[in-house]
Amino acid sequence: MNNQFKKKIDEEIELREVEEQEEQKPEEPEGSIMIFLRKFFNDGVVSKEVATEMLPFLIFICLLVMIYIGNSHMAETNIRKIDKLNKEVTELGWEYKSLKADLMYRSKLTEVAKKVDTLGIKELIEPPKKIVVNR
Numbered sequence: 001m002n003n004q005f006k007k008k009i010d011e012e013i014e015l016r017e018v019e020e021q022e023e024q025k026p027e028e029p030e031g032s033i034m035i036f037l038r039k040f041f042n043d044g045v046v047s048k049e050v051a052t053e054m055l056p057f058l059i060f061i062c063l064l065v066m067i068y069i070g071n072s073h074m075a076e077t078n079i080r081k082i083d084k085l086n087k088e089v090t091e092l093g094w095e096y097k098s099l100k101a102d103l104m105y106r107s108k109l110t111e112v113a114k115k116v117d118t119l120g121i122k123e124l125i126e127p128p129k130k131i132v133v134n135r
Contacts, residue, residue: 105111113123
């Protein structure tokens with residue numbers, strides 16, 4: 001009986017040592033993933049027949065992804081065009097306002113009188129006379 005207790009104690013000590021060694025080993029995530037994938041594909045979970053049956057679906061998914069990527073590129077180009085046009089509209093608005101202010105300034109009576117003075121036309125001092133025709 002004495003030997004049985006000694007064997008149990010030795011086994012427990014060995015288990016503790018193995019557990020300590022396992023705790024000290026850093027697990028490699030890439031290694032465990034590779035092991036999982038090997039078991040997944042080699043143990044018959046995904047066979048060649050199932051893979052060939054799923055091929056049309058995978059092609060369809062790839063087509064949808066390509067359409068999605070193309071759509072996002074088109075949306076980005078449209079957004080860039082819209083931003084460019086908005087900038088152009090604001091610049092044209094500023095130009096319109098400045099030209100309008102310049103026209104209002106040039107159409108003042110005093111400014112017109114200065115321009116016409118070089119032609120020899122002078123401003124009226126008397127109010128215009130009204131001509132009445134009797135029938």
